[in-house]
Each structure stands twice: as C-alpha cells, then as structure tokens.
Amino acid sequence: MATLKDVHDTNSALCFLTSRGPPALPLIGHLHLIGSHFHISLQSLSAKYGTLFYLRLGASRTSLFHRLLWQPKYSKPRILRSRNTRNSDSPMRCHTQNMGFSALPMVTIGVSPRRMAMSTRCSDRGDDAEEIREMVKDTFELGSKMFLGDVLGPLRKVGFWLYAKKAMDVHLRIDGLLERILKAHEDQNRKGEEEDLMDILLKVQKDDKAEVKMTRIHLKALVLDLFIGGTGTSSEVILWTLAELINHPNAFNKLREEIESVVGGTRLVEDSDVISLPYLQAVVKEGLRLHPPLPVTTRSSRQDCKIDGFDIPKETMIFINLYAIMRDPNTWENPNEFWPERFLISSSKEQENVEEAFNFLPFGAGRRACAGGKLGLTILHRTVAAMVQCFDWKVGGDQDAKVNMEVAKGVFMHVAHPLLCLPVVHFDPFASRT
Numbered sequence: 001m002a003t004l005k006d007v008h009d010t011n012s013a014l015c016f017l018t019s020r021g022p023p024a025l026p027l028i029g030h031l032h033l034i035g036s037h038f039h040i041s042l043q044s045l046s047a048k049y050g051t052l053f054y055l056r057l058g059a060s061r062t063s064l065f066h067r068l069l070w071q072p073k074y075s076k077p078r079i080l081r082s083r084n085t086r087n088s089d090s091p092m093r094c095h096t097q098n099m100g101f102s103a104l105p106m107v108t109i110g111v112s113p114r115r116m117a118m119s120t121r122c123s124d125r126g127d128d129a130e131e132i133r134e135m136v137k138d139t140f141e142l143g144s145k146m147f148l149g150d151v152l153g154p155l156r157k158v159g160f161w162l163y164a165k166k167a168m169d170v171h172l173r174i175d176g177l178l179e180r181i182l183k184a185h186e187d188q189n190r191k192g193e194e195e196d197l198m199d200i201l202l203k204v205q206k207d208d209k210a211e212v213k214m215t216r217i218h219l220k221a222l223v224l225d226l227f228i229g230g231t232g233t234s235s236e237v238i239l240w241t242l243a244e245l246i247n248h249p250n251a252f253n254k255l256r257e258e259i260e261s262v263v264g265g266t267r268l269v270e271d272s273d274v275i276s277l278p279y280l281q282a283v284v285k286e287g288l289r290l291h292p293p294l295p296v297t298t299r300s301s302r303q304d305c306k307i308d309g310f311d312i313p314k315e316t317m318i319f320i321n322l323y324a325i326m327r328d329p330n331t332w333e334n335p336n337e338f339w340p341e342r343f344l345i346s347s348s349k350e351q352e353n354v355e356e357a358f359n360f361l362p363f364g365a366g367r368r369a370c371a372g373g374k375l376g377l378t379i380l381h382r383t384v385a386a387m388v389q390c391f392d393w394k395v396g397g398d399q400d401a402k403v404n405m406e407v408a409k410g411v412f413m414h415v416a417h418p419l420l421c422l423p424v425v426h427f428d429p430f431a432s433r434t
C-alpha cells in the first residue's frame with residue numbers, strides 16, 4: 001500500500017473521489033466552508049470529518065490530512081505539570097525611539113540568508129531592507145491569490161490575468177534589486193576567502209566548461225528562492241515568538257536569566273552557546289509550533305494509492321495541515337497555550353526524536369521538507385536571543401498592554417496588524433566600543 005511517503009509534488013490536474021467529507025454544493029463544491037483563515041477552516045472541518053477527508057474547492061478536487069497518516073502510534077509526550085515561574089519584570093533602563101516591531105526582525109535577519117549569499121546586510125542600506133520586506137510581503141500575497149485561483153479549474157488563467165499587472169510589477173522590482181546586487185558583485189570581483197555564494201554562482205555562470213550550464217535567469221531564480229523561502233518565514237516566526245514573550249513576561253524573564261547565566265553580560269549569544277540554552281531552544285520551538293509561517297503544505301499523489309482505507313487517485317492535490325497537527329489536543333496538552341516548558345521534558349532522546357518528527361512539523365516533512373530548516377533555526381535562536389538579551393519591550397503606553405495576536409487573512413500565518421513596540425535598551429553589546 002502506498003503511503004504519504006509516496007506522494008510527491010506535481011503541477012498537473014487535480015482529481016479525487018472518495019466518500020468522506022461534508023456535503024457539497026453544485027459548482028462551488030465546498031468553497032463556502034472555507035473562511036478567511038484557510039488553515040483554521042480546515043482544522044474545524046477535520047474536527048468533524050476526521051484526519052482525512054475530501055473537499056471540492058470549486059473546480060479543484062483535494063483531500064486534506066489533519067495529521068500525517070504514517071504517524072506511528074506512541075504514547076503522548078510527557079509534559080511538565082508544574083508551570084510556576086517566579087520571575088518579575090526587569091526595570092526599564094533608558095528609552096529609545098518607538099519602533100515598527102514588524103520591521104525590526106526583517107532588518108535583523110537581513111544579516112542571515114541574504115548576507116550569507118551576498119555578503120551585504122539589509123541594515124547597511126535601510127531602504128534595501130524595507131524594499132525586500134515589501135517585496136516578500138507582496139510575493140506572499142500574490143502567491144496566496146494565485147494559489148486560490150486554482151479553484152477556477154480550467155478558468156484559472158482568468159485568475160492569473162486579474163493579477164498579471166501586480167505580478168509584473170513585483171517581478172520587475174525583484175529583478176531590479178537582484179541586478180543591482182549582481183552588478184555590485186561583478187564590479188568588486190572578489191577572490192578566494194572573500195567570495196560569497198553570489199560570487200561563486202557568477203563564476204559558474206560565466207564558465208563555458210561548467211558541467212551544468214547556468215544562465216543569469218537561473219542564478220537570479222536560485223537566489224530569489226533562498227530569499228523568499230528564508231526571509232519571510234524566519235521574520236514571521238521571530239515576530240510571533242517575540243510577541244508571545246512580550247505577552248508572557250515570566251517566560252521572557254526566564255529566558256533572559258538563562259542567557260545571562262550562560263553567556264554573561266559582555267557579549268551577544270553565539271551559535272555555539274545554543275546547545276547550553278535549552279530554554280531558548282524550547283521558546284523557539286514553541287513559537288514555531290503555534291505560529292508556523294506556512295501552516296498548510298501541499299503534495300500531489302504521483303500514483304494511485306490507498307491511505308487509511310481511502311483510494312486516492314493519481315494527481316490528487318493533498319493539503320497537509322501542519323498548523324492543526326501542531327495544535328492537536330490528542331498530542332499536545334493545552335495546545336493553544338504558549339508554554340515552552342512542554343519541550344523541556346521527555347523520557348528519552350530517542351522518543352523525543354520520534355515525537356517531534358511526526359507531530360512537530362514547522363519545516364514540513366519528507367523529501368520536499370524545508371531546504372533551509374537548520375539555517376532557519378540558527379537565525380531564530382540568534383535573533384530571539386538578541387532581542388531578549390538587549391531590550392525590554394513595551395506595548396503602547398500601558399504597562400500591562402498586550403500584543404494583538406490576530407492572524408491576517410489568507411493562506412499564510414502573518415500578523416494581522418503592524419505591531420508598534422517601544423524597545424528599551426537593557427544591554428548594549430557595543431557600548432564598550434564607543
């Protein structure tokens with residue numbers, strides 16, 4: 001019997017017939033059951049129709065997994081029962097300017113996928129950072145609309161035409177930025193240890209004898225994949241995790257105490273520290289569990305297969321609701337609660353690995369799982385740590401004000417409102433250099 005492991009991505013037509021699922025209406029099928037938050041609509045439907053059910057979204061025939069069916073049967077994760085933490089708020093030291101919270105992680109993470117690829121920082125040119133943020137946001141928005149355009153079936157081209165102008169505009173802006181960066185690299189002509197990924201790719205592109213012929217378009221597409229895949233995702237998780245920490249001051253203070261006891265008060269957290277910072281790792285995991293930036297991933301069945309007793313024909317689009325899997329009350333205690341401690345307890349490393357592999361899936365699974373998961377985690381650990389190490393965060397004027405955790409409409413897990421926070425310097429790692 002084929003399982004989900006045999007399900008692979010294709011771009012072909014969608015068709016699927018099975019019996020389990022809500023009653024459908026003529027023409028629109030089950031479209032009326034899909035609300036403004038795609039992953040939450042699917043989660044509610046699976047509460048009624050089970051782990052695998054069938055939907056017809058307009059012209060698209062799809063099936064949905066609430067959880068992965070190759071999940072082995074094992075006991076629930078052991079969860080820490082005592083949740084009392086004792087820390088109190090740290091005093092504010094000095095005020096800095098009021099800051100767009102959502103812009104900050106993007107500026108910071110410009111130091112990672114982009115910097116590794118191009119040895120430049122978004123923060124060197126503030127306008128570049130803002131431009132990239134806007135482009136990534138527009139690309140995600142456009143992606144959602146075109147993805148939903150699939151419900152038009154053979155008429156999906158109409159959907160594409162509707163967004164053609166916007167798509168061309170985003171394309172031209174991205175292309176202009178990439179060309180600017182490529183030109184700067186060509187002018188610099190760096191050699192040896194100074195080279196970054198962009199230099200190496202340029203060299204391959206210009207090498208007539210290279211085994212694989214790479215055009216300038218290939219090069220830009222590859223860099224763009226890293227940009228879009230790595231930038232939007234990481235920045236959203238950083239934003240959500242910080243928002244959770246601000247709303248949970250005990251967790252914030254516990255994390256700061258851990259960092260200060262392990263790293264001291266003279267430098268920022270480095271990659272090599274992370275292994276000694278279990279609470280930091282738990283906080284990042286909990287942020288990813290509650291707020292996966294790609295809440296629903298898709299596959300198409302490459303061949304006819306049978307899963308959980310259902311026949312799934314070839315080329316069926318399958319939605320896998322990562323969001324619902326990571327909030328499943330059968331697996332996670334108080335699934336909607338931000339509670340990093342749940343990741344600190346496990347009976348054995350081996351069991352922890354099994355549990356996480358099949359229930360903790362912010363990076364997807366299988367051969368099309370996230371290509372940058374390890375890098376993503378590194379970015380999250382370093383950035384979340386630095387935000388907690390260096391600043392106290394105040395929301396609005398009120399001491400007890402909370403960050404609004406509303407999710408934006410659509411197929412991604414974005415914050416609904418730009419969040420404004422006041423960062424108050426707690427520790428300045430560069431103070432001794434001035």
Ligand code: HEM
Pocket residue numbers: 113225226227229230231233234237288292293294297298362363364365366367368369370371372373375376377380
């Ligand atoms: C917090 C950070 C990140 C999260 C939560 C995340 C999540 C995901 C998810 C859920 C998928 C789909 C996996 C599936 O369908 O099974 C994916 C795919 C992908 N991600 Fe990430 N990602 C992150 C960071 C990154 C970074 C830093 C990069 C690269 C620099 C990256 C590059 C990619 C690529 C290239 C794919 C497509 C893989 C394929 O189709 O084979 N991601 N990511």
